[in-house]
Amino acid sequence: MTPVTSPPHGHAAAAGANGAPGADGLDPEAVSAFQAAFDTAVAADERIEPRDWMPDAYRSTLVRQIAQHAHSEIIGMQPEANWIARAPSLRRKAILMAKVQDEAGHGLYLYGAAETLGTSREELLDKLHAGRQKYSSIFNYPTLTWADVGAIGWLVDGAAITNQVPLCRCSYGPYARAMVRICKEESFHQRQGYELLLALTRGTEAQRAMAQDAVDRWWWPSLMMFGPPDDESAHSAQSMAWKIKRHSNDELRQRFVDICVPQAEALGLTLPDPDLRWNEERGHWDFGAIDWREFREVLKGNGPCNEQRLEQRRRAHENGAWVREAAAAHAAKQSARASQDGASRTARSEP
Amino acid sequence: MSTDWPLWEVFVRSRRGLSHTHAGSLHAPDAQMALRNARDLFTRRSEGVSLWVVPSSEITASSPDEKDPFFEPAADKAYRHPTFYEVPEGVRNL
Ligand SMILES: [Fe+2]
Ligand SMILES: [Fe+2]
Secondary structure, three states, X not given: OOOOOOOOOOHHHOOHHHOOOOOOOOOHHHHHHHHHHHHHHHHOOOOEOOOOOOOHHHHHHHHHHHHHHHHHHHHOHHHHHOOHHHOOOHHHHHHHHHHHHHHHHHHHHHHHHHHOOOOOHHHHHHHHHOOOOOOOHHHHOOOOOHHHHXXXXXXXXXXXXXXXXXXXXXXXXXXXXXXXXXXXXXHHHHHHHHHHHHHHHOOOHHHHHHXXXXXXXXXXXXXXXXXXXXXXXOOHHHHHHOOOOOOOHXXXXXXXXXXXXXXXXHHOOOOOOOOOEEEOOOOEEEOOOOOHHHHHHHHHHHOOOHHHHHHHHXXXXXXXXXXXXXXXXXXXXXXXXXXXXXXXXXXXXXO | OOOOOOEEEEEEEOOOOOOOEEEEEEEOOOXXXXXXXXXXXXOOOOOOXXXXXXXXXXXXXXXXXXXXXXXXXXXXXXXXXXHHOOOOOOOXXX
């Protein structure tokens, strides 16, 4: 089991009031002692746990990153769920449902981890719905054909795995533990996508062309998933110092390209990059320039599906309100009834 | 005010013979729903044979810092460990 710890007495108490000393009301000497203890723990590769003292900026960086990650998992359900009803066989349908359900689970593990830092589920969802917290740009691209389900599994989940494996050693305990669970589940996601594409490439000419078209559309956005190049990445250096991040964006991107090239070859598909070639000297594949303008546009909200994704998320949340309210009312009634029964039993046993 | 359902801690016994281990937490309106949600969230791949759910608010924790005086009484009692004792060479099964 890989637990996603939450603060033992609930998220409401997780921030300042959790018994862990916050920055407020502490004399500077105490703060510097706490800071020193924190730095030592990070340097020694120990994990920081929810009730430990941590710098405010470390906490807010983690909340931002974990929230964005959680939002990506649940928004990411949409493009693939779009194909569940149209899956070409019962086998593929069952697989796709299991995958989409896993992504919901990943979202929940991550929301749980974020909540250990003193934020609430409600606050996180409100910020997503208001567009004040982001999710991965990759999910703002449409899934036009069945082959897109394969390309997403192979490339998008593949890029996610490359990003996420090092996060299993992240300095913040609950996040690292959530990532261990997630990574275990992701490998099936990637394989089912690859197998789906393989089936298409072994099919008719039209099916092979469909697979190639999907790879052509998903390749570059997948490379963008690693974030801006190192020299433009605002938070990278600090995150590396805190051991939230273990490798730079460009390093992980290169690792992903190197992994994908032979896999594409085995599929008999080409990656849409004329500059892709083996560099003997570096021992890596060279690849072409990424269109960062497109990345920034999608990030700004001008991707093909930004509005649709957020709109559907809001609608799902609103449509579920009556279920949440009914369940809460039922729980209140049950506990009122239980305490009434308890009271009358006590009354009867009195002499 | 938050309309979030209460938070529950989930403990999973992964197989017979092992203790329940903390797996994570989730929100649910009541214990029954917490159990069902825990099954769907933490045992989708037969990771468990038994589940406990506990309201997070019911857990009492020791103080935050693990190196804190609360645990100090154990620190200077090395004689509680077998390695503390000298055993002459050649003496076996001790
Ligand atoms: Fe995921
Ligand atoms: Fe996935």
